[in-house]
Amino acid sequence: MNAGSARRRPEQCLSDFALDELVAARSLHVEPAPERAAHLAACSRCTARLAELEAVEPPALDPYPAEAKRGARRRGVSLVYAALGGLLVLGGISALRSRALSPVDDTVVTTSTRTKGTLALVVFVRDTSGNVRRLTPTDVVHPGESMRFELTAAQPGYAGVVGLDAAGVTTVYSPAQGALPLLAGGEPSPLQETIVMDETLGTERLFGVLCGELHSVQELKQAGEQALLAEGGDPTHVTRLGLPCGQVTVDLHKQPPH
Amino acid sequence: MARKQARPEVAGLFVAHHRSVYRRALNLLGDQDAAKDVCQEIFVRVMRLEDPAPLAANPLAWLYRATTNLCLNQLRDSKRRQELLSSWPSEEQHTGSADARVIVYRILRDVPEDLQEAAVYYYVDELSHEEIAQIIGTSRRTVGNRLLSFHARVGELLQEKVLS
Secondary structure, three states: OOOOHHHHOOOOOOHHHHHHHHHHHHOOOOOOHHHHHHHHHOOOOHHHHHHHHHOOOOOOOOOHHHHHHHHHHHHHHHHHHHHHHHHHHOOHHHHHHHHOOOOOOOOOOOOOOOEEOOOOEEEEEEEEOOEEEEEEOOEOOOOOOOEEEEEEEOOOOEEEEEEEOOOOEEEEEEEEOOOOEEOOOOOOEOOOOOEOOOOEEEEEEEEEEEOOOEHHHHHHHHHHHHHHOOOOOHHHHHHOOOOOOOEEHHHEEHHHHO | EEEOOOOHHHHHHHHHHHHHHHHHHHHOOOHHHHHHHHHHHHHHHHHOOOHHHHHHHHHHHHHHHHHHHHHHHHHHHHHHHHHHHHOOOOOOOOOHHHHHHHHHHHHHHHOOOHHHHHHHHHHHHHOOOHHHHHHHHOOOHHHHHHHHHHHHHHHHHHEEEHHO
């Protein structure tokens, strides 16, 4: 089989798949990998092809087709948030933005937001009676309560949340597996996971991260474990994870139930 | 701590990849409206995914594969196939185009779908075996075997055409 005889792309040049990865990176304002950047700088063919790919402008899509609405209602709240996220990125209906900003009970007004630079993390806590509050810095949580997260970033990036607890255990809360998901910048993004708090008491430090390059859950977990180890297992002494990402922290003060 | 399923952020995926999905569909189908429909359908599927793990692991690879398979399914659809074949140059304009039409028709009809998929990545997209393996989620050896099988099957079809 002489499968390569009809191929037009020089062997050393980047494929459309590789160039599409660059298009995605550029849309997220992420620098390409050094070897690809070097090839692009030296290769007129790849530079021209990349320009062709980036010039393709799809027609406006219906941001929320009826078919998706039906699916979202069946799937429940997670898909509603996902669809709302899509709406926001598509420059959708501004009236719906307030819904995306309020993933839980609006009546709680105290803030638990911690910001650093252009990243903010909000934690919403639901107690065992079903009441929802927005975590404040002095707030106390209890085993059995559940929490959800909302991240806001000034620019798109790969986002996740990891917790370092008082027992010296590192747990990645978002995402549950695989790689960190892309997060649209500029708007608060409710994360999908609902976490039920375990029996470990004391202070747990949550890190929200926003990365310019894709990292796996395993890498995030390892970064938490290494940082915790470096501080003798005390999460309150960990100020930064060893990842080249924007980071923000929120402390959970967990006490026994009343 | 217990947790529920994670799902890739649709908004972020759309920002990063909708252009690639649309262009890919346009390349394979050659029709803007059809490409737009495919792009729409792909992101609806993202929202409905039961198991988001493969998508989260490599979003672009997942979207490439989903788009390719959706487009190939449309091309296999008899109505779309007729449109495709009828749009080819007439016999007066291009000697041998009738034979080519028959061959394309029979490839779409007779070659197994997994072989068609690998062939599209290799011959149409000119991806490397490694990239194809990444998209399909298999080994490079399997990719090579599928391409060999595709080549052999197309050879058989051509042989049948010559003999008929």
